[in-house]
Amino acid sequence: MKYTLDKHEQYCKFKPNEDKIDSTIAPVFKSEFVTMQAEGVKNVILDLSDVKYMDSSGLSALLVGNRIFSESGGILVICQVGEHVMKLVSISQLDKVLNILPTVEEGVDAVFMHEIESGLTSEESED
Numbered sequence: 001m002k003y004t005l006d007k008h009e010q011y012c013k014f015k016p017n018e019d020k021i022d023s024t025i026a027p028v029f030k031s032e033f034v035t036m037q038a039e040g041v042k043n044v045i046l047d048l049s050d051v052k053y054m055d056s057s058g059l060s061a062l063l064v065g066n067r068i069f070s071e072s073g074g075i076l077v078i079c080q081v082g083e084h085v086m087k088l089v090s091i092s093q094l095d096k097v098l099n100i101l102p103t104v105e106e107g108v109d110a111v112f113m114h115e116i117e118s119g120l121t122s123e124e125s126e127d
Contacts (some may be wrong), residue, residue, distance in 0.1 A: 001028040011043035011111045012036060013104065017050055021058035029058070033065040033076075042074030043114065045107040049080035058085075059092055066098055075099060075114040077107040 006013040014032065021029055036044060044065065051058075062078065069076045077099045081089065089095050101107050 001025050001032075003032070007041075010115060011045055011108065012041045013045045013047060015047040015050065019050060020053035020055075021051055021061065022053070022055045023057040026055075026057035026061045029061040030064045033061070033068050037068045037072055042069065042072055043111045044069055044074070044076050045104060045111065046076060046078045047080050047104055047107075048078060048082065048085060051085055052082055054085045054088060059088065059094060062089075062098060063094070073118060075111060077101055077110045079104045079107040 002017040004013075004015045004017060006015075014036070016025075016029065018025055033044070046062075046065070062076075066076045079101050080103065081100055086095075086100075089098065089100070099110060101110060
C-alpha cells in the first residue's frame with residue numbers, strides 16, 4: 001500500500017495514495033493504524049482524497065482506526081471523502097459513528113478542539 005505520512009506535534013496526517021481500499025489493502029491499512037498508535041500517535045487525520053472506491057473491508061479498517069484512537073484518548077478524523085465512499089459510509093450508517101469533515105483544515109481544527117476538550121475534562125476530574 002502506498003501512502004504519505006505527515007507527522008505533527010498534535011496529530012499525524014495519513015493519506016493513502018490508492019484509488020481503492022478493498023480486501024487486498026484493508027489489512028495493511030488496519031496495521032498502519034495499530035503501528036501509529038503503538039508509536040504514540042494519539043490523533044490522526046485521514047485524507048481520503050485519492051480513494052475512489054472502498055468495500056466493506058475498508059469500512060472495517062476505518063472502524064478499527066476509530067476504536068484504536070478513541071480508546072487511547074485521541075481522535076480519528078476522516079477528510080476529503082469521495083462521493084462513492086461517502087455513499088457507502090452513509091448506507092452503512094457509519095456517518096453517525098465516524099468523525100467525517102470536508103477538508104483537512106477542518107480536521108486539524110477538530111483535533112485541536114478535541115485536545116482542548118480533553119484537557120478541560122481531565123482538569124475537572126482532578127478537582
